[in-house]
Amino acid sequence: MSNNRVSRRQFLGYTLTGVGGFMAAGMLMPMVRFAVDPILQQHEGGDFVLTDQAVADITEEPVRVDFSFEQTDAWYVSEVTNSAWVYKEGDKLIALSPVCKHLGCTVNWAGDPEQPTQFFCPCHAGRYEKNGQNIPGTPPLGPLDEYEVQEQDGFVAIGAVRDNTLV
Amino acid sequence: MHFIAKEIDQYLNQQDYVDTAVVPLLQLDLSTNGMKPSxxxxxxxxxxxxxxxxxxxxxILLLPPVSYAKIANRQRIADELSEELQQTGFKHVFYLTTDAEWRTIESLKNVLWLPAIPIEDMDQSFKKSVMEDQLRQVLPLFMKEWSHHS
Known part of the structure; x- marks a missing residue:
């Protein structure tokens, strides 16, 4: 047995400090959790989606590459399939979004037989150069968006969409 | 564009460009044997x-499917729909349906009748390629209509 006997005053002091500590922690923990929440968030859609298009088969001619991912829209989860026009510029892979900058139709490579080296939007005859630059005099007001793209195990992987960096 | 409030805002601003309405016509058959094909x-x-x-x-503005019962009077639906669409700014209206009875309705222009393909048992990628083949049959009809009167 220890000789340090705890006085009634000390006992009450320890007890109150302990209980107060728990209460303070109970209040502060959620606040801290809320404060750091943005760091802990997982970034949905920011990851690369692997496609079944082999990089070796990509040439300088744009080809359509489809990729699917799950999209959460409030409580509704759906599988969305998007596509990209992928080609090689030297050794660099380039993936352009097929969404027309005019009103959002889907553009096609060489869709207009008279312009075999351009993207063509069938809705209002918008045209784009191979690097996505919109052709003046056609309805689109900006260049096609670009996807981040990388090679994973010999296959094309497509990432987030961003403004065109080629023009 | 879809028939949702946000895209209708955009439609109202861009009416010159969005000149085509697409109306799916859908027959409901709720009998025990007819339900699944329907x-x-x-x-x-x-x-x-x-x-x-x-x-x-x-x-295009894609309207929600117009659903009607088996016994519905197609002629009446056709008349009412065309009357409603007449007051809009659409230059072209397409009706898409899998219901063969629409082929007998003469007053509707641009009714595209397509036999339904049972896609429910196909796996994802096969379904996609089948549907894209179907789409490729329909696209030229739109392009043709647009190039005729534009």
């Missing part, structure tokens, strides 16, 4: 029109 046809029609909307988003 649901399959609905799935097919809505998948196809969604793909069509994705391709031509900036030029």
């Amino acid at each position: 649901a399959g046809a609905s799935e097919y029609l809505q998948t196809l029109t969604a793909l069509l909307e994705k391709q031509f988003k900036g030029r």
Whole structure:
């Protein structure tokens, strides 16, 4: 047995400090959790989606590459399939979004037989150069968006969409 | 564009460009034996029109499917729909359906009748390629209509 006997005053002091500590922690923990929440968030859609298009088969001619991912829209989860026009510029892979900058139709490579080296939007005859630059005099007001793209195990992987960096 | 409030705002600003309405016509058959084919046809029609909307988003307004009972008077539906669409600014109206009875209605122009393909048992990638083949049959009809009167 220890000789340090705890006085009634000390006992009450320890007890109150302990209980107060728990209460303070109970209040502060959620606040801290809320404060750091943005760091802990997982970034949905920011990851690369692997496609079944082999990089070796990509040439300088744009080809359509489809990729699917799950999209959460409030409580509704759906599988969305998007596509990209992928080609090689030297050794660099380039993936352009097929969404027309005019009103959002889907553009096609060489869709207009008279312009075999351009993207063509069938809705209002918008045209784009191979690097996505919109052709003046056609309805689109900006260049096609670009996807981040990388090679994973010999296959094309497509990432987030961003403004065109080629023009 | 879809028939949702946000895209209708955009439509109202861009009426000169969005000059085509697409109306899916869908027959409901809720009898025990008819339910599954009817649901399959609905799935097919809505998948196809969604793909069509994705391709031509900036030029078409896809209306929600007009559903009617088996015994519905097609002629009356046709008349009412065309009257409603007449007061809009659409230059072209397409009706898409899997219901063969519409072929006998003479007063509707541009009714595209497509036999429904049962896509429910196909796996994802096969379904996609089948639906894209279907879409490829429909696209030229739109392009032709647009190039005729533009």
